[in-house]
Amino acid sequence: MDDFIASYGWIIWLVLILIFLTVEIVTLELTFLMVAIGSIGGLIAGLFGAEWWLQLVIAAVLAVILLVLIRPPLLRALKKGGDPARSNVDALPGTDGTVVASIGGEFGIGQVKLANGETWTARLSPITEQRIVAAGERVLVTSIDGATAVIVPVERVQP
Structure with missing residues (x-):
């Protein structure tokens, strides 16, 4: 099983990234974008030879950091630009x-x-x-x- 994950783990990461990006396009709330970026971190860790469990940890930690630190300011910036005038x-x-x-x-x-x-x-x-x-x-x-x-x-x- 470990050999399979080591050989084809990058494909699994790419599929997950595409799924998360697709869900993000539908929801537009930036949550799945942050999870997709975390998955990119897991993919990069796998390309550098990290074990599968370390790839998961890196992806999860990166996604949580992005959700907590980056997503709220991005949402505020997106909502700030709206035209307050009624029409x-x-x-x-x-x-x-x-x-x-x-x-x-x-x-x-x-x-x-x-x-x-x-x-x-x-x-x-x-x-x-x-x-x-x-x-x-x-x-x-x-x-x-x-x-x-x-x-x-x-x-x-x-x-």
Whole structure:
């Protein structure tokens, strides 16, 4: 058995490395990348003539060191570069607009033209007083429910 591992151990390491890299491509969490790099350490130890048990120890120790010391800073660096600006539907809550077709009444649905120029089907938020909001009134989008803007009327401040 030892002769087999000594002769073909490098093939086993290559297969393990390919499996770990494949799993890493699917998961994208850098865990299996660190294990694959540890396996590369085991492969290199085997190419220099280390016993099979020493190859395993080297691979395991290297993988644990990489998981503990390298993976967390890499994950922080990857997450740091994200764009914090909201876009698309996520950017609409908090946007003001003007009622185009009255909201409320029999069906409770109307239309509102938002500050970004888009016209949306709209309904009153359940947290506000249910009344008819006439065309021309200013409103504020509180959320998006499917293709409908959920709005609240903006109270007019009198001087």
